Amino acid sequence: MQPLNDKWMRILGVPLLALVGQWAMYGYTNVPYPDDWRIPFFFVLGSVVVWEINRWGIIFSRRRYPEQTQTWQRVLYQFSWFVVFASFIRITQTWFYQQIGLWHSTELFEFKPYFFNTLVSVVGTVQIAAVYEGIYLYQRWRMTYEEAEELKKVNLQSQLDSLKTQINPHFLFNNLNSLSSLITTDAQQAELFLDELSSVYRYLLRQDERSLCPLAEEIRFIKSYFYLLKTRFGDGVFMEIAVDEHAMLCLIPPLTLQLLFENAIRHNIISADRPLTIRVYTEQKMLYVENNRQLRTATAASNQAGLQDSMTKYKLLDQPSVSVYQDEFRFRVGVPLLPPPAEVTVSKSEHNR
Structure with missing residues (x-):
């Protein structure tokens, strides 16, 4: 105030x-x-x-x-x-x-x-x-x-970033290259890979007009997205998910998990000798994405790149701030889980009594 x-x-x-x-x-x-x-x-x-x-x-x-x-x-x-x-x-x-x-x-x-x-x-x-x-x-x-105008700008930028992701030639080339290799070596796995790739793009195309989505949808999406990463990097990358069942109905801005996964992939060394492990878990109405920290030298100074968009969205939604923590061994981002519509309605009615 x-x-x-x-x-x-x-x-x-x-x-x-x-x-x-x-x-x-x-x-x-x-x-x-x-x-x-x-x-x-x-x-x-x-x-x-x-x-x-x-x-x-x-x-x-x-x-x-x-x-x-x-x-x-x-x-x-x-x-x-x-x-x-x-x-x-x-x-x-x-x-x-x-x-x-x-x-x-x-x-x-x-x-x-x-x-x-x-x-x-x-x-x-x-x-x-x-x-x-x-x-x-x-x-x-x-x-x-002013907040509404700023939110429009952020949403437009988010849609632009989403569009860039959808048509990113590197992302598309890497996945098509992986698909090509699988076709010649394992046709069944190639079919599964193609299904997951379709799911990823289908989800990306649906996010143009939504400011929030259920966490359950984001988890399903990130599993398909990680399948593509796993196929590409093999034993160089692992994912662990420990999300409470009751948190699945909570809301977050769409593509939040993809942004955080991309951040981890972009800035860390990934190899079978030094595997990158990305953990997704919930604690006290917060969703955390955490990875072991093994920075590439060229990108060590920009390990928080791409997080500003998520922080701005939560600020404009009048929600608690996105938290960022890092030490020598790990990097962690925490995003607030917003209550589902039913809980919002109940809390408002109780507040008005």
């Missing part, structure tokens, strides 16, 4: 508005404006105290109901706060006026001064708060608009 940038409002705006409000109150009640300096002084002082306390109500309401869709809850929270605290402070202040003799009255609780003193304070606070709320709504709208 952005901090309230209202220094001058607190220093000058509230005191000036308090003086204007007090003048209006005396004019409305047909009482001559007092010559006693203590009355405007204490009224301004009380207004500053009222606003500072009510300002906390604005801050708390924004923390509790920050979204544009929660505007009514936020406004009702603020209004209730204003009425309670402004009334308490002004009633206490009016009683204090009488105790120090700022006016003479035979009744201890004369309704009119208590009522109008409180009314002016609440109305003034609501008017100022309305300006604050308007600025806040505009800022939230602008932020949402």
